[in-house]
Amino acid sequence: MTDNKTPLIRVENLTKKFSTTTALDNISNNIYNGEVVVVIGPSGSGKSTFLRCLNLLEVPTDGRIYFEGTDITDPHNNINKHRQKMGMVFQQFNLFPHMTILRNLTIGPMKLLKKSKEEAEKKALELLDRVGLADRAGSYPNQLSGGQKQRVAIVRALCMEPDVMLFDEPTSALDPEMVGEVLDVMKMLAKNNMTMVVVTHEMGFAREVGSRVIFMEKGKIIEENEPKEFFENPKSERLKNFLNVVL
Amino acid sequence: MLDTIYKILAFFTSDATADRWFEQIYDNFIKDDRWTWLMKGLWVTIRLTFFAFIFGFLLGLIIAIIRVSHDKRVVMPRQSFLQRLGGIILSILNTICKIYLNIIQGTPTIVQIMIIYFVILASSTNKIGVAILGFTINSSAYVAEIIRGGINGVDQGQMEAGRSLGFGYIPTMIFIIIPQALKSALPALCNELVVLLKETSVASMVALQDLLAAAMLIRGRTANAFLPLIAAAIIYFVIVSILRAISARLERRLNSGDR
Numbered sequence A: 001m002t003d004n005k006t007p008l009i010r011v012e013n014l015t016k017k018f019s020t021t022t023a024l025d026n027i028s029n030n031i032y033n034g035e036v037v038v039v040i041g042p043s044g045s046g047k048s049t050f051l052r053c054l055n056l057l058e059v060p061t062d063g064r065i066y067f068e069g070t071d072i073t074d075p076h077n078n079i080n081k082h083r084q085k086m087g088m089v090f091q092q093f094n095l096f097p098h099m100t101i102l103r104n105l106t107i108g109p110m111k112l113l114k115k116s117k118e119e120a121e122k123k124a125l126e127l128l129d130r131v132g133l134a135d136r137a138g139s140y141p142n143q144l145s146g147g148q149k150q151r152v153a154i155v156r157a158l159c160m161e162p163d164v165m166l167f168d169e170p171t172s173a174l175d176p177e178m179v180g181e182v183l184d185v186m187k188m189l190a191k192n193n194m195t196m197v198v199v200t201h202e203m204g205f206a207r208e209v210g211s212r213v214i215f216m217e218k219g220k221i222i223e224e225n226e227p228k229e230f231f232e233n234p235k236s237e238r239l240k241n242f243l244n245v246v247l
Numbered sequence B: 001m002l003d004t005i006y007k008i009l010a011f012f013t014s015d016a017t018a019d020r021w022f023e024q025i026y027d028n029f030i031k032d033d034r035w036t037w038l039m040k041g042l043w044v045t046i047r048l049t050f051f052a053f054i055f056g057f058l059l060g061l062i063i064a065i066i067r068v069s070h071d072k073r074v075v076m077p078r079q080s081f082l083q084r085l086g087g088i089i090l091s092i093l094n095t096i097c098k099i100y101l102n103i104i105q106g107t108p109t110i111v112q113i114m115i116i117y118f119v120i121l122a123s124s125t126n127k128i129g130v131a132i133l134g135f136t137i138n139s140s141a142y143v144a145e146i147i148r149g150g151i152n153g154v155d156q157g158q159m160e161a162g163r164s165l166g167f168g169y170i171p172t173m174i175f176i177i178i179p180q181a182l183k184s185a186l187p188a189l190c191n192e193l194v195v196l197l198k199e200t201s202v203a204s205m206v207a208l209q210d211l212l213a214a215a216m217l218i219r220g221r222t223a224n225a226f227l228p229l230i231a232a233a234i235i236y237f238v239i240v241s242i243l244r245a246i247s248a249r250l251e252r253r254l255n256s257g258d259r
């Protein structure tokens, strides 16, 4: 849809204030096609708020967000249409507990993309197979482990054929032994050139898969760089301190 | 002491007592097919309960959605004209709903029914229609609060997941939030149905020929209050027990399925 020169997502002077706190303080950034942008930073630094502003789950107090050239903060644009192109994966999975896995995966494509049942199910089963869960199509979410739920949640977003995937700490609610299986799916996406914005504490993932790492603190982007430089040669004191603590 | 007990036993087991009981049962239920009066009354009670519950449920659902939508509405810093208009309409609807709920929950059911019957719709000859309207209004207020509780109990992440897929607010409500809300509200809704069934007996006060009215009619003919009223009580009890059994079963089925 867009070439590599114009950003897929353009964030301009984004500010988000909650009643007592300024969660995002005048942030500007561009996210390009095919990039895997990893966002790190201490808890409460505004990472989730930043990610959730990108698809307007959080309404910005000020600033503009352009997605594929359209200002999605303009109230005259239909945000629902744009969200179809922005997949989101949550820390708590948020699968629909009253539907089977297959229904979780097909309800969006059928109701929103007007796909036929056969077409939607074919695609869903294909993707489910790729994350190793083809045999769980008829199960309900509560019958799955955390890692399985999160893989299904990723597939649910993928079934909408999005142009970008947003991940908010996708492995933070998982038992340690299940983190790997979810990261593997994300690596597979990255390899297939999916544009991704990932909030995570998995430094290994940032280093290995990220094309750019952003460090946030107190609602500001303090530093950003390609992973090698970012981790081996941090410029700001604050990032140095942060890396000392987490690495 | 023993003597007294013996006398009482003799009284209850004597042929004379048995004859009297039979005579009374004959008088109250069999003579002139009076038992069919009870059955006709029961049918009125069932129809009244059924339609009042269905309509009350639908009205309550709409009120609940208006209340929740208003309370959780996110006000955008920049709004289009339509969004602003929508916000104003929602505020007005919400205020109307709140007043409606307060009035219905703050006044006795029987007074509501009498006002609707004697004052507002005094000219109507469709007694059961008027009663259905009255109990629909009454029940909708309670159902609205039950469903509102159910919706508020659904995890916030469900709305976000639906919206992030690209569903609008209303479709997310319909496909994702409401089904989960109704499931958790099911026990309370079944209870409301039982309460409604019992409360419809108030309709006998506005000359509707329901189950209780039929019992009173028999009493008028036989001058015996005990048997017809006990019969009505037993019938109410049996219907309530059946409803309770069905709802318990439904709950178990739903709970074994997914969550």
Ligand SMILES: Nc1ncnc2c1ncn2[C@@H]1O[C@H](COP(=O)(O)OP(=O)(O)O)[C@@H](O)[C@H]1O
Pocket (backbone or CB within 6 Å): A018, A019, A021, A022, A023, A041, A042, A043, A044, A045, A046, A047, A048, A049, A050
């Ligand atoms: N819904 C909210 N209401 C009020 N304050 C919030 C809300 N969401 C986040 N915040 C505040 O905004 C700041 C940034 O939060 P968040 O983006 O969740 O940080 P992070 O994801 O980096 O841990 C925090 O101070 C947090 O308390």
Ligand SMILES: [Mg+2]
Pocket (backbone or CB within 6 Å): A047, A048, A049, A169
């Ligand atoms: Mg967070």
